[in-house]
Amino acid sequence: MTKPTIVTMPGDGIGKTVLPAAIKVLDTIGFEADYVYADIGWEFWCTEGNPLPQRTIDLLKEHKIGLFGAITSKPKTEAAKELSPELQGQGYTYYSPIVGLRQLFQLDICMRPCRSFPGNPLNFIRKGAGGAVEEPKVDVVIFRQNTEGLYCGVEWTNPEDQVWNALNTHPKFKAFADVPRQELAVSTRIFTQAGCNRIVGEAFKFAEKFGYKSVTICEKPNVIRETSGMMLETGKRIQKNYPHIELWNTNIDAQMMWLTKNPEDYGIIVAGNMFGDIVSDGFAGLVGGLGFACSANIGQEVAVFEPTHGSAPKYETLEPSIVNPIAMILSACMMLDHLGETEKATVIRNAIATVIAEGKFMSYDLLKLRGGPEALDKGAASTDQVTDAIISRI
Ligand code: NAI
Ligand code: MG
Numbered sequence: 539m540t541k542p543t544i545v546t547m548p549g550d551g552i553g554k555t556v557l558p559a560a561i562k563v564l565d566t567i568g569f570e571a572d573y574v575y576a577d578i579g580w581e582f583w584c585t586e587g588n589p590l591p592q593r594t595i596d597l598l599k600e601h602k603i604g605l606f607g608a609i610t611s612k613p614k615t616e617a618a619k620e621l622s623p624e625l626q627g628q629g630y631t632y633y634s635p636i637v638g639l640r641q642l643f644q645l646d647i648c649m650r651p652c653r654s655f656p657g658n659p660l661n662f663i664r665k666g667a668g669g670a671v672e673e674p675k676v677d678v679v680i681f682r683q684n685t686e687g688l689y690c691g692v693e694w695t696n697p698e699d700q701v702w703n704a705l706n707t708h709p710k711f712k713a714f715a716d717v718p719r720q721e722l723a724v725s726t727r728i729f730t731q732a733g734c735n736r737i738v739g740e741a742f743k744f745a746e747k748f749g750y751k752s753v754t755i756c757e758k759p760n761v762i763r764e765t766s767g768m769m770l771e772t773g774k775r776i777q778k779n780y781p782h783i784e785l786w787n788t789n790i791d792a793q794m795m796w797l798t799k800n801p802e803d804y805g806i807i808v809a810g811n812m813f814g815d816i817v818s819d820g821f822a823g824l825v826g827g828l829g830f831a832c833s834a835n836i837g838q839e840v841a842v843f844e845p846t847h848g849s850a851p852k853y854e855t856l857e858p859s860i861v862n863p864i865a866m867i868l869s870a871c872m873m874l875d876h877l878g879e880t881e882k883a884t885v886i887r888n889a890i891a892t893v894i895a896e897g898k899f900m901s902y903d904l905l906k907l908r909g910g911p912e913a914l915d916k917g918a919a920s921t922d923q924v925t926d927a928i929i930s931r932i
Contacts (some may be wrong), residue, residue, distance in 0.1 A: 542877060543572040543601040547594065547842075549579040549635075551849025553607020555859045556866035559925040560605065563867050566929045567882045569874065574601065578635050579609040579849075583617065587625045590635035595642065604842035605873060607866065608849040609635055639842055640684050645835035646733060647740050648684035648814065649872065650846065652821035652831070653677045657895040659904055662801065662824035674802035678821050679750070681741040681806060682814025684835055686733045687765070689811040693725035729765040729810060734772040740836075741808045742780050750805035753777070754786040756793045756817050757809060769810060794820050822846065829862030829903045832869040834876065843873040853909060859921040860913050862901040864890055867928065889931035899927035 548557040561573065576594040583589040589609065598604050612620070617632035639645065654661045654676040666672040694701055696719050705711045705724070714722065738755070745753050755773040757766035770787055777785040786804075788796070790813040797804070797820050809817055822831035831846035845865035853861050867886065874883035893899055901924050902913035914920060919927070 541570050541572060542603055543574055545576050545597045545601050545604045546573050547576045547578040547604055548607040550610040551608060551851045551854040552861045553849055555861060555921055556863045557605065557607040559863035559921060560866045560870040562925060563886060563928060564870055566932050567886055569879060569882055583632055584620050585622055587621060587630035590638045598840055602840050603873065605870060606842050606844040608847060610849040610851060640835055643837045643840040644685060645837040645840065645842060646683060646685045646736055647836040648682040649834045650680040650682065650818040652825045654825045655891050655894040657897060658826050660826040676801045676824050678804045679744065679806050680814060680818040680821060681737050681808045682818060683733055683737040683810050686728055686730060687811030688725060688727045690728050692728060695723045696720040697722060697724055727765050729768050734769050738772045738776050738808055741806050742776050742783060745783050745806045746780060752784040752786050753806045753808060754788055754804055756788050756790055756807050756813060758789045790817060793817055797821055828865060829901060830865055832865050832872055834872040841876055843869040845869050856911060860902050860909060860918060861921050862903050863921050863925050885932055889928045892931045893927045899924050
């Protein structure tokens with residue numbers, strides 16, 4: 539295989555801390571790649587009016603693989619205020635560069651594995667029979683449709699005539715026909731057959747490759763008949779090619795209840811954009827939360843790997859840094875998998891598992907401490923110490 543070039547986008551805040559930590563781990567494992575740095579995030583919004591500069595898009599177009607840290611985003615009015623003075627009042631509007639990347643490169647498959655590491659004090663536990671404490675092993679991979687659904691951005695407040703007239707053609711819209719239009723907000727939930735085919739298809743392929751026994755479509759087809767219905771029907775059709783893998787069907791609300799009851803029963807979960815966002819945070823909470831939540835955004839050509847957490851600005855300038863680098867390192871492992879370097883990814887995951895099982899180098903979140911400089915005095919390991927511990931176990 540030719541040596542890949544990885545476009546590194548640390549972004550803002552702790553993205554600048556955890557991404558270099560992940561690269562240090564990749565270097566240790568002997569992953570051969572070139573890295574090119576690319577600008578993204580708040581700084582470029584403020585100075586250029588664009589948090590996702592064209593030069594970054596070009597680099598991704600060329601090299602196809604991105605490793606992303608985190609960005610800061612702020613509400614509309616605050617964003618406008620922080621624009622540099624010469625750019626103010628010129629019609630620049632802020633949009634999230636990571637959402638932008640997903641749309642621009644059609645990164646329609648979002649994968650979020652949620653796997654418990656034995657010994658992680660943040661693992662979900664429950665009471666079993668006779669009051670015994672049980673710690674179920676969670677091994678779930680969420681496949682979230684990443685470009686459509688409620689996050690597609692087709693929405694209106696005070697909809698214009700054409701839109702309002704079109705809505706009026708639907709019998710169920712009668713219930714809203716008398717609402718003054720300026721008091722009406724509409725966000726559409728658009729699913730396409732192609733989008734459903736891709737996400738369900740990739741989910742089944744993954745289930746087969748890694749031996750998961752079930753694929754669960756997690757939507758709400760009894761109520762949201764058209765879109766959720768399309769996803770479920772797609773599941774039924776594609777499952778026919780995988781007779782040895784069961785198709786399960788859960789409603790998002792019930793799934794959120796069940797995931798704290800029997801999380802070990804689930805394998806692969808497929809959902810649309812918003813429900814996928816929700817259910818993946820739910821499962822991530824069972825296995826350690828933001829410090830462990832890794833993800834991949836995969837399109838037909840380009841793929842971007844990122845931790846789920848944000849830029850945690852309050853820790854940006856803390857020296858030494860105390861944030862947990864594991865979510866970022868696990869995201870880098872997903873990149874290795876994507877590039878066919880599964881053995882290297884496995885070695886890194888095993889090293890993380892060892893560090894956690896040993897319990898000697900635990901970042902503040904693992905010790906359930908308040909984040910702050912005093913966490914180190916209370917026994918928390920710094921970002922560097924956790925990273926070095928992982929490196930030493932490789
Ligand atoms: P956040 O994920 O940055 O932080 C939430 C909480 O989790 C904080 O208490 C933080 O200290 C903690 N945390 C986050 N990452 C951690 C880590 N690796 N180790 C230990 N603790 C960690 O979300 P928040 O505070 O809501 O947003 C901060 C900024 O990040 C905002 O501007 C937001 O828009 C942005 N954001 C960006 C995302 C991205 O880049 N994909 C995702 C979520 C938020
Ligand atoms: Mg989310």
